[in-house]
Amino acid sequence: MTSKYDAHSEAAAWTGIINNFTLAIFKGVVGLLCDSKALIGDALYSASEAAEGLSGKIQLPGFKEHSLQRERSVRSSKEGDPLLIIMFTVFLLMGALQIAISSIKQMSIGDVKAPAYMSGVTVVIAVALKEAVFQYQFRQSKKHGEELGRAFLETRRFSLYSSIAVLIGVFGSMAGGALGIEGLLYLDPAAGLLIACFVLWRGYRMVVTSIYGTLAQELQDEDAVSFVETVQRVHGVIMVQDLRAHEQGHYVTVEAKICVNPRITVIEAKDIANRAKALLMHRFSHVSDVNIHVLPYDPVYPYKSNHENSNTDMPTLLQ
Numbered sequence: 001m002t003s004k005y006d007a008h009s010e011a012a013a014w015t016g017i018i019n020n021f022t023l024a025i026f027k028g029v030v031g032l033l034c035d036s037k038a039l040i041g042d043a044l045y046s047a048s049e050a051a052e053g054l055s056g057k058i059q060l061p062g063f064k065e066h067s068l069q070r071e072r073s074v075r076s077s078k079e080g081d082p083l084l085i086i087m088f089t090v091f092l093l094m095g096a097l098q099i100a101i102s103s104i105k106q107m108s109i110g111d112v113k114a115p116a117y118m119s120g121v122t123v124v125i126a127v128a129l130k131e132a133v134f135q136y137q138f139r140q141s142k143k144h145g146e147e148l149g150r151a152f153l154e155t156r157r158f159s160l161y162s163s164i165a166v167l168i169g170v171f172g173s174m175a176g177g178a179l180g181i182e183g184l185l186y187l188d189p190a191a192g193l194l195i196a197c198f199v200l201w202r203g204y205r206m207v208v209t210s211i212y213g214t215l216a217q218e219l220q221d222e223d224a225v226s227f228v229e230t231v232q233r234v235h236g237v238i239m240v241q242d243l244r245a246h247e248q249g250h251y252v253t254v255e256a257k258i259c260v261n262p263r264i265t266v267i268e269a270k271d272i273a274n275r276a277k278a279l280l281m282h283r284f285s286h287v288s289d290v291n292i293h294v295l296p297y298d299p300v301y302p303y304k305s306n307h308e309n310s311n312t313d314m315p316t317l318l319q
Contacts, residue, residue, distance in 0.1 A: 012140040013053060019133045020050035023126050030122040036115035037103045037192025038169035039122065044095050045162045045195055046126075048202045051092065055085045055206070089203045096199035103189040103196065112185040114177025115170055123170050127163050134159075162198055165191045227254055230283055231292075236260055236272035238297045253289045254280060262296035269294045 024047035031039030106112055134156060169191025176184025228240045243256040258276060260269050273292035280290050 012137045016133055016137050017050050017053040019129060020046045020053065023129060024050060027122060027126055030119055034116040034119040034122075035113065036119040036170055036173075037099060037106065037189045038166045038173075038187075038195060039115070039119050041096070041099045041103075041192040041195030041199065042123075042126070042162055042166040044092060044099065044199045045159070045202070046130075048089075048092050048199055048206070049159060051085070051088050052202070052206055086207055089206045093200060093203040096196040096203065100193050100196035100200075103193040106189045107186055107193075112173075112182075112189060114173045114185055115188055117174065119170050120174055123166055127167065130159070130163065158198055158202065162195050165194050165198075227256070227280060227284070230280055231256060231258060231276045234272060234276045234279060236264070236268070237276060241295060252284075252287050253291070254287055255291045255293070257293045257295055259295050259297040 024043045026043075027039050027046065028043035030036075031043055138156075169188045172184050172187035172191075176182065176187065227245060228243050231237060231240050231243070237258050238261065239259040241257040241259050243254065246253045246255070256276070258273065260272055273294050276292050277290040281287050
């Protein structure tokens, strides 16, 4: 069940990345052909979303393992290569700056024209696809905890602003051209300027995260050792098979796999996982969510059971 959820989550992430890249190319080409600053700016914003999603998938080779004790390992997720992310972000920032300057120049000169009707069709298709993919990703994120769902909604906010801005800009300018209202023609370059500001802000955050995120990752490796030691103290946990700490802004989400006695019931195993989760979130205030996956311990008998009396005659292997 765990591997199934992980596969769905991975598929949702890659669906969002591919969708954003496709929309960026589609909107960018149509925006250039129809001379719509708002559509070109929205294409850059989709490209920035795709770049941010892809940065989390570009991993440095290998994981750092900590030899805490026999058969125990800790894995900490690595951020993408900062240099590659920064280089791509610089291109986005240059494009956004160019759109902002072009929009201001167009409005100051007064040489504004309504974009072609194809731009309106493109906006409707793009918004519909973006909303469909968002709903799919949001449902998948909620399966991994309410905190992840809320964090996903927070990142969605500026994307929604961008969609609203391009809708108002394109259709407002088209309406101005059809009705002969010159003031409405300025909505398209004005929306392009606003969306360019969104891209500049998003690019700034990506650069800052890439630079300072690596420093935070080194500290996170040390935290992972503390996480494992904390979980290991929970009564009923035989071994922490795997633990990963994912940094999300100022907070950390922890995903761990623990091994328990295969002879206990499902309810008892769930209770052990809940106690481990509660202990982690109580001891570490920066941990926003914890996912504990329970696995049966490799049945190499005999070994000690936490749910049996110590007076048993069976030989035991201490945890």
